[in-house]
Amino acid sequence: MEFTPSVNDESRVARVDGHESAAQVIRDDFGLTGTKVVCGGGVCGACTILLDGDPVVSCLTPATRLRDATVTTVEGIADGDDLHPVQRAFLEHDGLQCGYCTPGFVVGAVAFHDRWRAEHGTTEPDRHTIADALAGHLCRCGSYEGIFRAVAAACRGEHDGGAGTVARVDGPEKVTGSAVYTTDVTLPGMLYAVIRRADIAAARVGPLTIPPGTLAVDLLPPDRRVRWAGQPVAVAAAETLDEARRAAAALGVPFTPLAFVTDPEIASRPGAPLVYETKDERKRAPNGSEGTVFPASWKGNRRGPSRTPYLGSLAKSRVAKARTTGRRGLVELEFHTAAQLHTSFEPHACVADWSDPDRLRVWMSTQGVEAMRLAIAERFDLDPAKVEVVADYVGGGFGSKLSLTTETVAAIRLSRLSRRPVKIALDRHEELTATGNRPGGRSRVSLLVDERTHGIEALLVDTESHGGVAIGSTVGALSMLVYERTPRLARDVDVVTNAPPGAPFRGPGGPTYAWALEQTVDEVAHRFGRDPIDLRAQWDGNEKRQALYRWARALPTWRERPATGSQTGRFRRGVGVAAANWLYFVDADTEVVVSVEGGRLVVTCASQDMGTGSRTVLARAVAGVFDVEPTDVVVRLGRSDASLAHGPASGGSRTTVSLWSTAVEAATAVRAQVGAGAVTSAHDGVSATARRGGDRGLRAVPFTVGGIQVGRGFSAALHVSEVEVDTRTGRTRVLRVHGGIAVGRIHAPALARSQCEGSIIQGVGLALHEQQVLDPHSGLTLTANLEDYRIPQLGDTPEIDIHFHEEGWDRVPGGGVGLGEVATISPAASLGNAIFNATGWRPTTLPVRPDRLLAGLRADAVR
Known part of the structure; x- marks a missing residue:
């Protein structure tokens, strides 16, 4: 079928077979790659276009619907160099971060703005109205506060004329759709490749059978074992994506199924199926952390414990004695967390071009172009001078794109065989299955305090990390770096299962340790009638965090908080606080x-x-x-x-x-x-x-780990959160979050604020919504789309206040350190403490789903 729609005021010819989506035609035939396909299911809004003036999601719109239609994509919103008021507002109020969702937001916001202005003039819409209008749009970076500010300002008429200011220098490319990501790269003669994945959680695999004329390679490890459902098995390439899918499905892959285990509790039992049977297999276990994996002993599927002690034997003996004597000063709680998926909106993608045997060019969605160039050269035994890595724009990563991943290795191998460019871009199902997660786990905290002075006498933290086939837990170790140097001991254990591997995720181990430790501290404060901020200030020697405690005490939200458990009725308000600590790293x-x-x-x-x-x-x-x-x-x-x-x-x-x-x-x-x-x-x-x-003076950077120097001192954060709990439905609504960040000088204030706001949004997701779910019978990921895996939306966004403390880092060139990690550690824990303040019931399992909250309230009522 051939038809000629008007696209951005130009007549374009489309030829379709009838099964294509509008997004496919717009991107592949018209070359308008500003329209992004993220979910493929009409959930995220990234592919929004105007069809005869109305916003629609083009991934679900049949291409035939474009016939005789007027189409406007993000590239057609501006009038030449004159941006639309919404685009100017997004630039000034920093309503974007990675920019991958931004074109869809801009198109949707333009439709709302134009309709609103026609009906209401320059009256400002409230947050609820804006959230309702853009409810079909998602942003994983969490740029919602900037989007609220931008849409409201545009509707007020503040951006009707003039260029305005630009918060980030690459903003214009992102709001107009001209930014080119790896998924947008198309080269002459390019092949498309698709990865064949295991659909069972454990198996041995025989020799691969490749049909004649098929370009394919084997991706299995040397032992030819499948250890998780979704693991790459092979990859095939063809002239089109549809042909590549058929070629991958036609590969002969003889699976011999094996017994498997996805439940960490069952995996820990004697006789459970072993994920790794030999010492050599265990050595090849993937690293789910961002740092070095230190040696530890194995027993079945349990690795460790690895210990982080400071007078650890004394800490154990004090806690043991306190248990025996029943001391009131001993608080012991157990906490559980679920796996949180990175959910980068630009999927893992690679275009490899080894057409020239003497030069390899690789376009990657990566967080480390230089690190990947060197890693590729080492993997393929190349002179690094013959490798170039390109990532002009990257649509989010959050830690999952720090390593040399399978799609890149596969594309390079196929390009070497074919001497043609090869492209692999994961679909959303693959992205939510195979690219990593923040491991779930279990933490037991024993905190002993003096009943009179409330000083810490001992701290024990025992953790189990549930990172699937990956290892490298540091949750307990991180909890040893906070508060006063009293006897303490952390014991970290990895429990491996036949589940997808964990991977570094923004502050690896940080939100998990804070969820447990910061709620235990809150419990101590409650038990002894102490102000939770005052108690932390008593224990905390970090001068930067002391400044944040002074700031937080003065907040009306904190001063006016209710007494814990004092409220009755359906809706109950609560306020909670949690602190964060993070190491200082630099690439010297x-x-x-x-x-x-x-x-x-x-x-x-x-x-x-x-x-x-x-x-x-x-x-x-x-x-x-x-x-x-x-x-x-x-x-x-x-x-x-x-x-x-x-x-x-x-x-x-x-x-x-x-x-x-x-x-x-x-x-x-x-x-x-x-x-x-x-x-x-x-x-x-x-x-x-x-x-x-390095840094200046005697307090310079002391040592190096993995090529990265670890500096003296810790960055600090403090979050004060206010929630409303509906005791009838179990829903928790986050009303307001104050974030205090102490990282020294802020070099780009608008962008730093966006980062901190985004960290709070991701903390809301961790606390209330996000949870990877596996089918216990097959090991397959059930939450492999953006309907079943729920991330926060505009309507979930609280009012956010960010405070920067800019002192204390004078020895560091530039006067400041990074904030991306420390800002993400304590939001979820502060929400847990707020729920406790509202209801008197302490949530110990993430996410705090409505059913869990209602069950907890019922159990408390029975007691």
Whole structure:
């Protein structure tokens, strides 16, 4: 069938077979890749277009519906260079982060704005109205507060004229749909590949049978074992995606099913099916943490415990004695958490081009272009100078895109065989099954305090990490880094099962330890009638967090909180607090080049921006030295080859602290060369390179782990949350969250605020909604779509207040450290404490679903 719709005021010819979606035609035939396909099920709104003026999700709209229609995609919203007021508002109020969902939000918000303005003029819509209008749109980065601000401001008419300000320098590309992500890359002669995955949780696999003429490779490990449902088995490539799917399905894969176990409790029992049977197999277990996995003993499916002690024997003896004597000062609680899925909106994707045997180019959705270049060179025994990695824009990662993953290895292998470019992009089912998760687990906390002074006498934390086939738990170890240095002992155990592997997830282990420890601290405060902030302040030697305690005490939300369990009636309000601690990391080998080209300032580094704002940080650093606007600085980022300076990965909150001062130093050197006045083409060729190095003075960076230096001192955070609990339905509504962040100087305030707001949104998801669910009979992931795996929506967004404490990091070049991790650790725990304050019932299992809350209230009433 052939028809000619009007697309962005141009007549376009479409030829379809009848089974295509509108999104396929718009992206593949028209080349309008601003329209993003995320969920494929009409849930997320990323593919929203205007069809005859009405917003529709194009992933569910048949392509034939475009016949004789007028279509507007995000690329057609602006009038030439004149942006729509909604686009200008998104830029000024930073209603975006990674930008992958932004085109859909912009199109939907434009439709609402135009209708609202026609009916209401410049009257501002309230939050409920905006949330209702954009209810079909999701953002995993959690940019909802910026979106609320942007839509409200546009409806007030504040952005009707003039260019306005730009919070992030790559914002214009994101709000207009011109930003190119790996999923948008198409090369001449490109093949498409699809991974064949296991649909059972454990099996031995015989030799692969590849039909004649099929381009395919085996992806199994040397022992040819399947250990989880969804594990890659093989990959096939073809001229089209549909053909590749058929080719992957036609591969002969002889499975011999084996007994398996997905329940950690059953996996711990004697005689349970073993996930890893030999020492060599255990050595190849994937690392679910961001750091080094230290040696530990195995017993069946249990690995560990690995111990983190400070006078550990004394701590054990004190707790044991307190149990025997029944001391009131001993508080012991057990907590459970579910696996939380990263849910990056841009799926893991790769385009590998090894057409030239002497040069390999790889487009990846990755958090580390330089790290991946070196890893690829090592994996394929190549000279690193012959490898280039490109990630111009990255649609989220949250830790899941820090390593060399299967789709990249598979695309490179197929490209080497075919000498043609090969593209693999995971679908949403694969993304929610196979790319990692924040492991669930169990934590037992024993906290002993002096009944008179309330000082800590001992702390024991015993954890089990349930990371599927992955190992590397550090939950208990992290809890040892908070509060006063009294006798303490953490014992971390990994319980492996035939479940998908865990992976680093924004503050790995942090929200899990805080959920347990911070609620136990709250229980101590409740037992002894202490103000929970005052008790923490008594124990806490972190000066930065002491400043946050002073800030939090003065909040009306805190001062006016109710007495715990004092309320009756259906709706009950509660306020809770939780603190966070995080290590300071830096990539001391980071280099930044600042030069003058064509009369313009150019800053270059082999790093990337996955929505955290690295481009803007570099632009602001250089612009500040030359007293120009950040948008006047050209930033070259998102690629790595042998000619580029080393750049940091986006992980461990080390990116900004590695980039800022290095860029300032390089820019200052260029400023010295060009002298006073504006930079012009007469200065072309002037260049300077700076290297980050360590910190200043005696309290400099002390040691290095895995190429990353671990600095002295801890960043700090404190969250105060207010909730409303409906005791009839069991629903918890988050009303307000105050986030205090102590990381020193904030280099890009609008973007830092967005990061902290997003961390709260993800904390709401962890606390109330998100849970990976497996079928116990097959091991298959049941929550493998965005309907069954629920992430927070606009309507779930509380009012958010962010406070930055900018002192205490003078020895660090630039005066500040990273915030991405520390900001995400304590929100969920603060919500748990708020629910307890509202109801008198303490939630110990995440997520706090309505059924769990109602059951807890009933159990408390019976007692």
